[in-house]
Amino acid sequence: MPILEILKPGITTQSSEETVSIAKSLVSELPENSILTLEGDLGTGKTTFVKGLALGFGIHDRITSPTFNIFNCYMKNAKSTTLLHLDAYRLEGNSGIIDELMLEDFxxxxxxxxxxxxxxxxxxxxxxxxxxxxxxxxxGTHLIRAI
Ligand SMILES: Nc1ncnc2c1ncn2[C@@H]1O[C@H](COP(=O)(O)OP(=O)(O)OP(=O)(O)O)[C@@H](O)[C@H]1O
Ligand SMILES: [Mg+2]
Incomplete structure:
Protein backbone atom coordinates (compact mmCIF):
# COMPACT_ATOMS: atom_id res chain seq x y z
CA MET A 1 0.00 0.00 0.00
CA PRO A 2 1.34 3.50 -0.80
CA ILE A 3 2.75 5.36 2.20
CA LEU A 4 0.50 8.29 1.32
CA GLU A 5 -2.54 6.05 1.92
CA ILE A 6 -1.12 4.60 5.12
CA LEU A 7 -0.54 8.09 6.50
CA LYS A 8 -4.20 9.07 6.24
CA PRO A 9 -5.50 6.98 9.13
CA GLY A 10 -2.11 7.44 10.78
CA ILE A 11 0.82 5.16 11.21
CA THR A 12 2.55 4.28 14.46
CA THR A 13 6.26 3.68 14.48
CA GLN A 14 8.09 1.82 17.20
CA SER A 15 11.49 3.43 16.74
CA SER A 16 13.23 6.37 15.12
CA GLU A 17 14.59 3.94 12.51
CA GLU A 18 11.03 3.04 11.56
CA THR A 19 10.12 6.72 11.21
CA VAL A 20 13.18 7.23 9.02
CA SER A 21 12.21 4.27 6.88
CA ILE A 22 8.62 5.50 6.34
CA ALA A 23 9.88 8.91 5.25
CA LYS A 24 12.47 7.31 2.99
CA SER A 25 9.81 5.23 1.24
CA LEU A 26 7.50 8.22 0.91
CA VAL A 27 9.95 10.13 -1.28
CA SER A 28 9.18 8.19 -4.46
CA GLU A 29 5.47 9.01 -4.01
CA LEU A 30 5.93 12.76 -3.67
CA PRO A 31 5.34 14.98 -6.67
CA GLU A 32 8.13 17.30 -7.71
CA ASN A 33 8.33 20.53 -5.75
CA SER A 34 6.42 19.19 -2.77
CA ILE A 35 5.91 21.25 0.35
CA LEU A 36 5.45 19.27 3.56
CA THR A 37 4.36 20.78 6.85
CA LEU A 38 5.42 18.81 9.93
CA GLU A 39 3.43 19.69 13.01
CA GLY A 40 3.80 18.30 16.50
CA ASP A 41 5.34 18.99 19.87
CA LEU A 42 9.01 18.89 20.75
CA GLY A 43 10.63 15.52 20.24
CA THR A 44 7.78 13.93 18.31
CA GLY A 45 9.98 12.96 15.35
CA LYS A 46 9.80 15.77 12.80
CA THR A 47 13.54 16.10 12.28
CA THR A 48 13.84 12.31 12.33
CA PHE A 49 11.35 12.24 9.48
CA VAL A 50 13.39 14.78 7.50
CA LYS A 51 16.40 12.49 7.93
CA GLY A 52 14.39 9.80 6.17
CA LEU A 53 13.39 12.17 3.39
CA ALA A 54 17.05 12.98 2.84
CA LEU A 55 17.95 9.29 2.62
CA GLY A 56 15.11 8.78 0.15
CA PHE A 57 16.70 11.41 -2.06
CA GLY A 58 20.11 9.84 -1.70
CA ILE A 59 21.34 12.72 0.44
CA HIS A 60 23.77 11.48 3.04
CA ASP A 61 24.55 14.78 4.75
CA ARG A 62 23.89 14.81 8.45
CA ILE A 63 20.45 16.29 9.01
CA THR A 64 20.27 18.37 12.15
CA SER A 65 17.71 20.76 13.50
CA PRO A 66 18.38 24.01 11.67
CA THR A 67 18.03 25.84 14.95
CA PHE A 68 20.51 28.58 14.31
CA ASN A 69 20.23 28.73 10.52
CA ILE A 70 16.41 28.67 10.45
CA PHE A 71 16.68 26.64 7.28
CA ASN A 72 19.15 24.27 5.73
CA CYS A 73 19.53 23.41 2.10
CA TYR A 74 20.81 20.01 0.94
CA MET A 75 21.42 19.00 -2.61
CA LYS A 76 21.49 15.53 -4.10
CA ASN A 77 23.67 16.75 -6.91
CA ALA A 78 23.93 19.89 -8.99
CA LYS A 79 21.05 18.88 -11.27
CA SER A 80 18.77 17.00 -8.95
CA THR A 81 16.42 17.63 -6.10
CA THR A 82 17.12 20.19 -3.44
CA LEU A 83 15.91 19.37 0.04
CA LEU A 84 15.03 22.45 2.03
CA HIS A 85 14.52 22.01 5.75
CA LEU A 86 12.96 24.91 7.59
CA ASP A 87 12.42 24.94 11.34
CA ALA A 88 10.29 27.86 12.44
CA TYR A 89 10.55 27.13 16.17
CA ARG A 90 12.81 30.09 16.87
CA LEU A 91 10.68 32.43 14.80
CA GLU A 92 7.81 32.58 17.26
CA GLY A 93 6.36 36.05 17.35
CA ASN A 94 7.91 36.84 14.00
CA SER A 95 5.12 35.73 11.72
CA GLY A 96 5.51 37.44 8.39
CA ILE A 97 9.21 36.72 8.42
CA ILE A 98 8.73 34.11 5.71
CA ASP A 99 9.08 36.86 3.12
CA GLU A 100 12.43 37.86 4.58
CA LEU A 101 13.89 34.37 4.46
CA MET A 102 14.12 34.53 0.67
CA LEU A 103 13.24 30.86 0.56
CA GLU A 104 12.05 31.26 -3.01
CA ASP A 105 15.63 31.82 -4.04
CA PHE A 106 16.34 28.25 -2.95
CA GLY A 140 9.21 4.93 21.65
CA THR A 141 5.84 4.70 19.91
CA HIS A 142 5.11 7.72 17.76
CA LEU A 143 2.13 8.48 15.53
CA ILE A 144 2.42 10.19 12.13
CA ARG A 145 -0.79 11.22 10.43
CA ALA A 146 -1.71 13.16 7.32
CA ILE A 147 -4.33 15.86 7.87
N1 LIG B 1 9.00 5.98 16.89
C1 LIG B 1 9.82 7.03 16.90
N2 LIG B 1 9.84 7.89 15.85
C2 LIG B 1 10.63 8.99 15.87
N3 LIG B 1 11.46 9.32 16.90
C3 LIG B 1 11.48 8.49 17.96
C4 LIG B 1 10.67 7.34 18.00
N4 LIG B 1 10.89 6.73 19.17
C5 LIG B 1 11.78 7.45 19.84
N5 LIG B 1 12.15 8.52 19.12
C6 LIG B 1 13.09 9.56 19.57
O1 LIG B 1 12.37 10.77 19.68
C7 LIG B 1 13.21 11.87 19.32
C8 LIG B 1 12.59 12.66 18.18
O2 LIG B 1 13.40 13.79 17.97
P1 LIG B 1 13.26 14.78 16.74
O3 LIG B 1 14.42 15.69 16.80
O4 LIG B 1 13.00 14.02 15.50
O5 LIG B 1 11.92 15.55 17.16
P2 LIG B 1 11.34 16.92 16.57
O6 LIG B 1 9.88 16.66 16.41
O7 LIG B 1 12.10 17.35 15.39
O8 LIG B 1 11.53 17.92 17.78
P3 LIG B 1 11.75 19.51 17.77
O9 LIG B 1 10.39 20.15 17.72
O10 LIG B 1 12.45 19.78 19.06
O11 LIG B 1 12.58 19.87 16.56
C9 LIG B 1 14.56 11.29 18.94
O12 LIG B 1 15.40 11.33 20.07
C10 LIG B 1 14.22 9.84 18.58
O13 LIG B 1 15.29 8.95 18.79
MG1 LIG C 1 13.13 19.10 14.94
Missing part, protein backbone atom coordinates in the same frame (compact mmCIF):
# COMPACT_ATOMS: atom_id res chain seq x y z
CA UNK A 107 13.10 26.73 -4.24
CA UNK A 108 14.56 25.94 -7.62
CA UNK A 109 12.70 23.00 -9.15
CA UNK A 110 12.94 20.17 -8.44
CA UNK A 111 12.85 20.76 -4.71
CA UNK A 112 11.14 19.54 -1.61
CA UNK A 113 10.51 21.83 1.31
CA UNK A 114 9.88 20.38 4.78
CA UNK A 115 8.70 22.86 7.42
CA UNK A 116 8.78 22.14 11.15
CA UNK A 117 6.53 24.32 13.34
CA UNK A 118 4.69 25.77 10.28
CA UNK A 119 2.10 27.60 12.41
CA UNK A 120 4.79 29.86 13.85
CA UNK A 121 5.41 31.26 10.38
CA UNK A 122 1.97 32.79 10.17
CA UNK A 123 0.35 32.44 6.77
CA UNK A 124 2.50 30.44 4.37
CA UNK A 125 2.36 31.74 0.79
CA UNK A 126 2.27 28.22 -0.67
CA UNK A 127 -0.28 25.45 -0.36
CA UNK A 128 1.31 22.44 1.32
CA UNK A 129 1.32 19.22 -0.69
CA UNK A 130 1.12 17.17 2.47
CA UNK A 131 0.38 18.20 6.06
CA UNK A 132 1.66 15.78 8.67
CA UNK A 133 1.14 15.75 12.41
CA UNK A 134 3.47 13.97 14.79
CA UNK A 135 2.69 12.82 18.32
CA UNK A 136 3.92 10.42 20.94
CA UNK A 137 1.63 7.54 21.93
CA UNK A 138 3.95 6.07 24.53
CA UNK A 139 7.70 5.99 24.97
Missing amino acids: MKPPFILAIEWPKLLGPIPWKPTLELTFSIMSQ
